[in-house]
Amino acid sequence: MPPLRLNPTLFNRCRASSRPRLLRPALLPRFLAAQARWSSATTEPNQPDPDGGTQGAPSSQKHIKYTSESYPEIKRDSKFGGLSEKHVQYFKELLGTESAVIDGFSQDATDDLEPFNSDWMRKYKGHTKLVVKPGSTEEVSKVLKYCNYNMLAVVPQGGNSGLVGGSVPVFDEIVVNMSRMNKIRDFDEVSGTLVVDAGCILEVADHFLAEKNHIFPLDLGAKGSCQIGGNVATNAGGLRLLRYGSLHGNVLGIEAVLPDGTVMDDLSRLRKNNTGYDIKQLFIGGEGTIGIITGVSIQCPQRSKASNVAFFGLESFGKVQQAFCAAKGQLSEILSAFELMDGPSQDLVHRVTDKKRPLEGQHPFYCLIETSGSNPDHDSEKLESFLENVMGEEIVSDGVLAQDETQIQSLWSWREGIPECLGHWGGVYKYDLSIPLPELYKLVEDTRERLTSAGLVGDDETHPVVGVVGYGHMGDSNLHLNIATRRFDKEVENKLEPFVYEWIAKRNGSISAEHGLGLAKKAFIGYSRSETMIRLMKQIKELYDPNGIMNPYKYI
């Protein structure tokens, strides 16, 4: 598997070599926000380098522990059959070409299988001996039908960039990798409806759309490797959600294969279709537990011609909320991002990068606001009166406005560079949470207070914790609570869990805002969903996948 490409479009737009590339050497790439926000302890592997690629091997960690060792309580379900010579032969004949099957059963293929067995964080690793890569919906159907009949467990796999351990096997589940189904099927320029194979890489689709002045309604740091099928299966949120809304609204149709081989052709291109239960919604965020998505039709908006970025310093979280209200009220339809960064997060970024700060003084809170629209003059006018208002009313204490594209990228780097910088000292405990806006930041304060009073936070080696910071998609009430540490430490972990989950449950928040459940959060779903809801979910699973072969041990 090639190293992950977190390739930001912006960096593909370098100009002729006479251009002053070194203008701002410390520019971080726009590997758009929210990379690596998995929510339990991890190190920070695979950090993007300034060329937008990732540095070397996925992580410094040489050996990835088998999931079966880290989670000894999970046992292989004996109802599943084991792989046999006959099975392998069937898949080889079905899929024809040599590259469509990685066979570790008849021969040793450990190295070839490794990238399909282990995840992006290098935190989870399975024992599969077989990877199949179907090239058509029909082949997917035959693969699943065969597996279902023979009780062979499977893991649907897209770009394998998921952050909750859902995309790799736990034991010997067969990996059904979708990378060969990578065609753009159709695009209608009038309606903006795009129809693609599930294995189409997000960035490929977005480049295709850019040529046609359209934009994919989803953007995230892993765009160079994640697949649209994977995005839909995880209901990924990302950076454009504030503006374009969630995939539940944008996906118009889905073609999927059920475990028994049934092809569910619901590849509608209609925006409106009130004829019965909307079954496709179950596949959005279904994380491969009820079927495999093979095709997606999605509504894509026109690409904006003009964008602006402003960066503010504010004195309290109350002011941040006022600024958010003002932005919604006055910028309304051109507002495309409202990101929050607390003072400590920016201090840590500064300590690591040593870059010149955008604002002169220091402030308890910072916000980044982006506008995108179709008419630069109209946008500037709106933005100016908004800026005058928030300065005049003293909602923001200080601020800057990017004057060119390079400054736009540079300001974004103070938001996007956070996850990378937090990993500088060692491990990071990460929580990706939805919290009602008024209390969004209180969790950070409470957690900081809790760890500080336990004497765990400090500037020298004797303290495990470097800092407790909060940042995230303010516009979506999505907070990233991160605890930067020098080492993983049981005492820290025990102070955090279940404290954080209980805190969230009390406020009816979500313990997983955009990354899903996978293996990592399966045990904690009870903090966000009632017993009734979980029971109903289990009924759905039972109905669509009675044999339970789809992505077992995960989700619910």
Add this chain to the structure above:
Amino acid sequence: MSTALKILVPVKRVIDYAVKPRVNSARTAIETAGVKHSMNPFDELSIEAAVRMRERGTPAVTDILALSAGPPKCVDVLRTAMAMGADRSIHVEISDAEVKEKGELEPLGVAKLLKSVVEKEERNLVILGKQSIDDDSNQTGQMLAGLLGWGQATQASKIEFEGDNVSVTREVDGGVETLRCPLPMVITTDLRLNEPRYASLPNIMKAKKKKLEKMTLQDFGVDDGRRLKTLKVEEPPARQGGGKVEDVDGMIKKLKELGAI
């Protein structure tokens, strides 16, 4: 007492550095309609250098004047210059129609215009970008120094004052060179000179109240006759993308086809 500085900083509005330029369909020029424009990055360095001189205080800076010659939209880059710290600005307006008919101003025309501005506005220091990133000419500063008969230091990476002398470090192949030159003089800026500041919101507000004079080439009595004609603009040849093979057999077949094995 050293002489107080009266600085002129010319700034140009160009296609944004981060935007990929495209050749128009007639292949006569770069497509500019609907494309994001910003201040030439080297000119940002010039403004920053001037503002830092003011902040340093010795020698005193009496006035920083920003000037841009071009279509109406140049006002945007002048506002940026003033938000960064220029005191006032002059926009020498050349209508879009005129640019379309005669082509853009050429370095010599700009240098003549600047000479006239220097004389009218009694400047003793001109700080320019070493080049603009659209035509990459790297000529205007040198021509201006020639026309004025002033000393010049191009590609500055450091500027220091010693009384009425200015010592300028410039980057040259294989090292640096330090020049000393008395005022008045022309300096052109290079990348390592400084890191331009952001335009802060309070300063953007203040810049709105600063003086922006509209003038024309005729006001300065400049002959802007064009001497150059662009015959053709072409994109560099597209790189041949790699092909994908399905499997090992496919690769061997391909290599054989290419005669590589």
